[in-house]
Amino acid sequence: MNDRNSINSNQYWNHRFESDWELNGGCEQSRFFARVAIEALPQWLVHKVRWDNLSVCDWGCAQGDGTETLAQLLSWNVTGIDFSQPAIERAARVHRTAQFLHENLLDCPDRPPFDVLFSSNTLEHFAKPWDVFEQISQYASKFVVLLLPYREFDRHVEHEVTFDSRNIPLSPTPDWVLAYESVVDTRSHEPTYWLGHQILLVYAHTEQLSAQRLALVDARLSAGDSRATGTFAERIVARAPAESSGADEAWAQIDTERLRADEARAQSNAERSRADEAWAQMGAERLRADDAHAQLDAEKSRTAEALTQLDVERSRADRTYVQLEAEKASTQVSQSALATTATQLSALTQECETLRDKLAQSTTEHIRQANAVHVREERIHFLQYREHTLMTEVSTLLATRSWRMTAPLRIVRGIPNWIRRRMNDVNYVYRNGGAWDVAIRSRAFVLKHLQRRDEITPAATVAKLPLAQPYPADQATGTTAVAQAPRTPRALPDIFVFSIIDWHFRIQRPQHLAREFARAGHRVYFFSNHFVDACEPGYSIEQLDDTLALYQVKLNVRSAPAIYFAAPTPEAIEQILAGMRQFSHWSGTDRSWSVVQHGYWYPVATRLQSECVAYDCMDHHEGFGNVPKELLRLEEQMMERADLLVATSAWLEDLARKHNPHVSVIRNAGQYRDFCDAPAERFVDPRGRKIIGYYGAIAEWFDAELVALIAQSFPDALVLLVGADSAAVGDRLARYPNIQMTGEVPYAKLPFYLYSFDVCLMPFRVVPLTLATNPVKIYEYLGAGRSIVGVDLPEMAQFGDLVRIADTHDSFVDEVREALADLPDSQEIVSRRKAFAAGQTWAHRVADFRDAIRALPRPKVSVIVLTYNNLNLTKDCLDSLERYSNDVDLEIVIVDNASSDGSPAHLPAWAASRKNVKLILNHDNLGFAAGNNQGLAAATGDYLVILNNDTVVTHGWAMRMVNHLRNDPELGIIGPVTNNIGNEARVATRYRGLDEMHAEAQTLTDRRLGDWFELNTVAFFCAMLPRSTYERCGPISEDYGVGFFEDDDYCRRVQAAGLRVGCAEDVFVHHHLSASFNKLGEERKRTLFETNRAVYEAKWGRWTPHKYRETTGA
Structure with missing residues (x-):
């Protein structure tokens, strides 16, 4: 089949499709035969395919014109398949209604069958068409529909078989039976591309034939054809005796002509074979000649380079000799100073060790102070949020009608005390200054009191605290005092991460993705949600890793608003954009991908002219319950506008696809290398109890009642909770003596606690927020090979039997009991857990992220x-x-x-x-x-x-x-x-x-x-x-x-x-x-x-x- 002279070879048809297919009307013929098939199809089959949404394969679809006609006119779900790569590439580029695949079903690929296999004018190209039918029918489960030339006695040069009623089987194989046939005279079509007859054959699988319950009228086995030709047949029978001898002579002449045609066809094929061989031999000779010329040119070039290099080496040798003579003289002088230098070096080494110890102490202290600063920043933002909330409540209270109506009562209630205090003041002034002094002081008091009421506002009582700035800003330009990056073209785009958190907050998905993008070779700029309170545009830069192009950027915004409580004002947007232009000028960014992780950034990110704006939808933000509607609207606009919408869970994927067709599921992951090896030290319970542990945020979605039940059910075990408590869970669990809470710990210290856990917990409440969650900690737990019990959430299904799942509190306790009873875990289950985690790292996720962006269609x-x-x-x-x-x-x-x-x-x-x-x-x-x-x-x-x-x-x-x-x-x-x-x-x-x-x-x-x-x-x-x-x-x-x-x-x-x-x-x-x-x-x-x-x-x-x-x- 690899011989190009074979009519059915890949090379033959590639050549046809790339040369004369369209010139010879191949596209029009495909559409013509598709329409012929559509007109001849039985209605019961048309409705069956459409109503049951059956999958249809158009085998031998060529350049897809017939496939497109089937999909458009019948509203079928059609997939075109052809073994010619050029044909499929053109079909996929031109036609968008159907899908196209480059496959050869005769090579028996391992693929699931379609419901219906359709083929138009294909089997006539094979010498043994019904052997081919047996092969291709393996890829149909219900019906095979064939359109074939019928009674083609003067065959086309590419056709190997003439089909008529004598060689069309009713059952080509035991599994297939002819359920319908129809003969179409295409000579009457305008325009026509076949001056003869076509026959449509519908073969049904035996199981399908019984299920379809067809009647005799549905089969039409040559009924229409016999009616159409009945009169003509009668005339022929009447004339038969008279014309018998003439017919015999005509048949003999036809046979003779057929033999001559076959001989001419064989001779034509032989001539074509010889021409192709000569052409191939000529091409090979030309390639050999080109190679010889190229080798000769290369030899000339290498010879010239060698001569040049020889001259260079000779000159270098002369210079080296002169230098060696000079160095010999200076060596004698250097040796005398070597002893002195050695003594000085020893002293300096000792001093260096002392300075190194001091530097280590200073570095430790710097890290401690930096962490303390970031903790204070987070506390400041939290207090600002609380102040904002309380002032809103106070403003709401002061604006109520009841507050205004009760104002006289408050005044009346305070009058006695106020009069008593004022009378004491008046008596004192009268004794020391007289009546005139009383009048003057009273007037001044009233004016001062009224002025204070006008000036004092609740907002004025809140002090503004400046945020830390790692590098000082240039007062003239507002940019940082960091050397300008070189303006050199880069192979990879820069990554702008518009984050939902600051880099130094709890290590989560934003930091992991940013670091892995940097490890993949990108320059990564992580834009913090913490702004610098400044009136002028600008930014500050912090390099986060000495070995990576990874930076945190803080932008200047007046009043440094928190991104969680309101949409950005127009003034804030313009100030941020001005700062971004300054930043881009410094960084030399000419290509970028923007990864947006909060709706606040939407008005900014979409105006930066990034090659791709991806919205990384990590959570169901509406599920938090306290997100302002204006921010939810911005998030919805971001989901609709994003070039790529990334969902971290199947639940979020369903939500995302309502807003954007370009959705990719990129779940959370674990940094396997941070958790796969046991640390040198780990937490130890002084009483030696089994430890049932959890680490992560302890917030409103944390199921405190479930943890209390676990503590009650296992009084001899320690329930160890590691993480910041922002929902006062500790107050509710304080009465259980076997519960211990550590508070927030650094990311690097998590293995210290994790490797002490005998059983790891994921005790979440089942609410909309957690239904959309793909928990990071599960990947980290598995990376350490630990036993895990979690609640039944949609995203837990992917872990299979690696995680125990419970849907009620009681069953959760039962699962914990079974996990404790199975300790120690077998090496087999530990290895499986680790193997799963090793394949679900943040590096894998960034690779998926990059592939998803590169696969996006360009406008x-x-x-x-x-x-x-x-x-x-x-x-x-x-x-x-x-x-x-x-x-x-x-x-x-x-x-x-x-x-x-x-x-x-x-x-x-x-x-x-x-x-x-x-x-x-x-x-x-x-x-x-x-x-x-x-x-x-x-x-x-x-x-x-x-x-x-x-x-x-x-x-x-x-x-x-x-x-x-x-x-x-x-x-x-x-x-x-x-x-x-x-x-x-x-x-x-x-x-x-x-x-x-x-x-x-x-x-x-x-x-x-x-x-x-x-x-x-x-x-x-x-x-x-x-x-x-x-x-x-x-x-x-x-x-x-x-x-x-x-x-x-x-x-x-x-x-x-x-x-x-x-x-x-x-x-x-x-x-x-x-x-x-x-x-x-x-x-x-x-x-x-x-x-x-x-x-x-x-x-x-x-x-x-x-x-x-x-x-x-x-």
Whole structure:
């Protein structure tokens, strides 16, 4: 089957599909035969497949045109399969309704069967078609549907068999029976691609045949065919005696002609075989000649390099000899000083040891103080949260009607004491100063009291405490005093982790993911939820690991708000974005992936022009019960806008898929190497009791009642709880003498306690929050090989028998009892637990994260380049498109308006060498609008770009404009800033060539990253619109002939549709300005302008001339 001359070989069909398949109407034939099959199918089978949602395989689907027809017209779930890689690649690229797989069922792959296997005009290519049927029927469980040429006595050169009623079996194998057949005369179809008959055969599996309960009328076994030909048969019978001898002669002549055809076919195949062999031999000779030339050139190059190297070595040897002579003289001097140096070295070594000890003590003290500072920061944020909550309650109380109504009662109640105090004051003043002094002091007291009531507010009583700043900020720029990172291109994008916690808080998923991204080679910047209270934008940097490119960044935000209690204000967003621009300038970031872990960051992360914005949905935040609705709304918007939505559990996955189609489940994990080995020291119970242990947060989801029951059930065991208690659980468990709580401990100390646990607990309450939880501690428990008992949550199912599961308090206690009774655990179960944990590390999760991002579909952008002469400018434009559009799925549609400068000769070869290019050559200059409309109609992208050929695009131009359109659905069309245009999009530039242009463009746009402004008209030298705008507003108006005013007209239509017109300040496109119009001459341009202005004003009223912005520098 590997011989290319074989009709059924892979090489033969690859060659067909890559050369003449489409030229010979292969696509149209596939659709034609699919429609023939659809018309001939029995209705009971059509309904069966649709109602039972049966899976259908189109075996031998070629380039998928027939498969697409089946899927569209029958609404079937169809999968096309073919053994030709080029055919399947084209099918998957062109057709989106069906799925396509590159497989060869005749190689007996190990795959599950489909319910229905369909094949159109395939078996005739095989000499033993029913042996092939036996092979392929293994991949169908209910029905096999075949469409075959019928009574093809003059066979096609590629066909091996002629099918008629004599060689079509009713039961090809014991398991399959013919349930339906229908003969179709395709000569009457318009158009037709088969001048003869086709037969449709439906074979049913024997089990399915009995289950289907078909009647005789459902089988149609040649009924229609006999009715259609009955009269004709009767005539033949009547004429039979008279024409018998003539028929015999005709059959003999047919046999003779068939023999001649077979001989011609054999001779043709032999000639084709010899030609292919000669061609292959010629190619081999050419390859050998090329290899010989390459080897000769390599030998010449190596010889020249060797001679050069020899000269270099000779010169180096001469210099080395001179240096050795000089060093010999200096060695004698050095030896005399060596003894003195040795004595000094001994003294310095002793001093170094002393300093090392002091440094170790200082480092320990620094770490202790740093930890204390971070603990105080967390305490400050907690107290701020409590103060915020209490002040809200006080404000609510003071605003109630009952408080206002009882105000007189409070005044009356306090009057006696107040009068008594004031009378004592008056008596004292009267005795010491008289009546006049009493009056003066009384007046001053009243005024002071009223003033204090106006000035004192509850908020003024709270002191602002500054946060620690690891590096001092530069007062001039607001940036940190860290050396600027080099501006070198990086192979991997930087990772921006917009975290839900500070790095120095309890080690959890955010820190683990960030560290593993850094270990994978990325630079990782971990943006803390703690802000620096400052009025000016800025940031501070803390390097977290000397061996990794891993940093924590704290941004400046006025009042340093906590991210948990309110959405960011517009002022905070702008200050954060300004700080991020300063930071990106320092870091030299040109590519980034943003990993967002809290909805507060949504308005910031989506404006940073990252290649991917991923929302890492770790928890069901609504389940916490205290999250403000405005933050929940931001989270919902983040889930809908994210390029990738990551869920940590199956429960969260179900929620996520309601908001976003691009969902990936990346569960939590464990840092196996931190837990797999027993520590040198471990916790020891002084009384030697069995230890039932838990570590982690002790919060509102912690089941204190269950732990109390465990303590009661096992009074001779120690219940050891390790972790911060934020829900006053300790107060409820204080009466149990066998419960011990340690409080928060550092992450590094967890193995000290874990390896003392005989049984590990996961005592969670079953609430919406925990239903969505994938617990990290289970992976860590398993990494130590410990025995575990947990509550029945959805995410526990993945651990199988490695974890004991209980769904009630009593059964939980029973499981703990069984776990204690099974101690010590067998080495087999311990090894299985560790093996599972070793395959579920944070490194695995980051690998999954990276794969999920790389698998995301890129937005398809179709760029329409209209050309009219200026071939050199066209070449620069097309080169920049290919060079700077790597972050999108680019389609280029070139429309040439009858250029006379060699463009029609150059462009076809350029377009033919690229798969993503379409070319339209006009014989007449149709004008700007008509030419662009041709390109827009041919474009297939989700985003459409009108681009003049006298432009040069820059790095990231397309993705940045796409992101602006995605971030604001009301934005209907957008353009870039440029060096040369007659409206607000123009910015001042200094560059003198295209090389300088790209560097200056990056500086201009990075300063305004994420910004765009609204203007009245986008000039159509470069404009991007989503397909939705194009479908709402239609093509460009062709009322303006060759050009002028088309862009004004289209922008009025966009605005009339309720959409906005924008200009992206972070996208720059170089523009030569009117290179094509300048060919027309000034007089014709002026006449054209005035004529089209009148056309525009007749539609839209008085035209408003374009103008520059007051400040055109970015």
